Amino acid sequence: MKATTLKEIAAMLGISITTVSKALKNYPDVSPKTKKAVKDLAEQLNFTPNSFAVNLRTKESRTIGLIIPEVVHHFFSNVIKGVIEEADKNGYLVIILQSNESLELEQKQVELLFNKRVDGILISLSNDSNDDHHLKKIITRGIPFVQFDKISKLIPSSKIVINDQKAAAAAVQHLIDIGCKKIAHIRGPENPQNSVDRFIGYKKTLEKNGIPFDSKLVYTCQNVTYEEGVEFTKQIVKDHPDVDGIFAITDLVAIGVLSYLNENHIAVPDQIAVIGFSNWFMGQVMMPKLSTIDQPSYDMGIAAFSLLLEEMNCRREGSLFSPRTVELGTSLIVRQSSFKN
């Protein structure tokens, strides 16, 4: 079944393409009679404007690109969901691309979106991203652009973030409050701003509480996996038998921590208390249930799209848009893995 065109409708009705076009868009200068005739026929023929042609004319595709490090990830799934739903509400479609935590791939994906001429770009940087070049290009081209979660501070785009330092501080303070004296930190890779910030939050909170910071108690993930959680916990227990608290960069890692401790019959939280970050669903069904920092992933997706939409609208109207940074709140969730009284 071939798609109908304005031309065909015009021919069938013996009128001009222009009139058909106008009638369908409810222009005031078309007689009610023709309007009705056109609309009826269009309805009957199941007419929908050819979006390729509309795109070309309007220079818009009502499509945005979303680049994330990894699709199979509780946090990012929720972001995707938020973005898709908010986009849908506003008549936008979403193309999803993965960077697989590789800078090179991330750059390639940005190029793809350039070629596709999406109306806007949403991005959470890969852990590997220590170069800004491709982001600068987005700005130079004047494409509406919002960074979220893992961002590059120096790029003058809108940003949706949480206060990682503050949130990490809350986690560590909580461990201290329940009596932990020697807290290890399994941190994320070197580059990402949020893994740096969480580390800083950890460090500052120790110092604030008069606990000397010891770099030997910090273990650095390469890939932020469950397996690394298991492995580092093994090392922690071996190297520092008196550690009584572990703060992990993310719940996935924390669950690795719990697994190792459980299997080796190390009491949680009595001997070692554990807290993660992100509030993955999984944490609630573990035994013991995992304490964590709730990070509003779904809301982050919504906020990111909303801000992008604002910028896209400004752009369409030719008005100026000044990038904004929105900080979303986090909250401490205390569950069994760090509950003492």
Added chain:
Amino acid sequence: MKATTLKEIAAMLGISITTVSKALKNYPDVSPKTKKAVKDLAEQLNFTPNSFAVNLRTKESRTIGLIIPEVVHHFFSNVIKGVIEEADKNGYLVIILQSNESLELEQKQVELLFNKRVDGILISLSNDSNDDHHLKKIITRGIPFVQFDKISKLIPSSKIVINDQKAAAAAVQHLIDIGCKKIAHIRGPENPQNSVDRFIGYKKTLEKNGIPFDSKLVYTCQNVTYEEGVEFTKQIVKDHPDVDGIFAITDLVAIGVLSYLNENHIAVPDQIAVIGFSNWFMGQVMMPKLSTIDQPSYDMGIAAFSLLLEEMNCRREGSLFSPRTVELGTSLIVRQSSFKN
């Protein structure tokens, strides 16, 4: 920064648009000299063809649509990943849409993809989908179309499936093999083919082993959630204290089962053995680790795209394509929740 066009390059070089276009596409009938000049300038100006115009001309967008019930779902995340990666390899982009398990929304999303004029559609039906109308329309319009996972058998499209009956039978047979005499089944909703098939697999296997089927031992999920797993287990234990095995429609539900049993100190697998379906990551980190059926989600995504690609290629060449059904293998994974010797 405005995008460069063929016209501009042509003007700068004092040659025709046609020649520029041909030079860039390496037509044999352009002199090496002009070719080089054009390519150099194009490179320098960062020229990329305007995809809107290309789409209009070629009637292709090199974009496909993927409709799934829910993004935040281990199985579907993996499918998405497979689709995106395979699409990427072949120069296609993927627009993702959610049906939220609602028929109405699913229909709307299909319409959106029609309007967007994607080159092909991939779909896994919502649990609510008891109507085929919108799927028939995809066929009528001649849009390349592959169903996967939750499919409508009657629609003559390509399909990627697993043998749910066989896989469920393997799960139940395993429970019987380790000595279970009274096995309850927490099944999925009425409509989806796979929940029906898994139920049939359960029923047939009981009968094959001389265990009478008892419909009272079957509990039906509405939303296939963790909470339903918890709740139904409570009922099972109350109504049938002698149940010694539970087969759940999916791992998420099975994890609810485990949670309830753990919290109520009912020994797994000794008093009640548990097996799920799908092999979610979560199942590996539970205590006890969850037995399950591995379902190749990532591979399903790859297979779905590959088949769609074949159909899209046929369509482009104008050759005929006959829908195929590909059945992927599953395997039983025995872990602690059903391990006895």
Added chain:
DNA sequence: TTGTAGGCGTTATCAG
């Protein structure tokens, strides 16, 4: 109230 004409940027055909 209706229609003509031009153009969005590319590709394909065909003539020079």
Added chain:
DNA sequence: CTGATAACGCCTACAA
């Protein structure tokens, strides 16, 4: 080897 011309389908001044 090169280029003029005509689409693709729609939108929008501007005429009539």
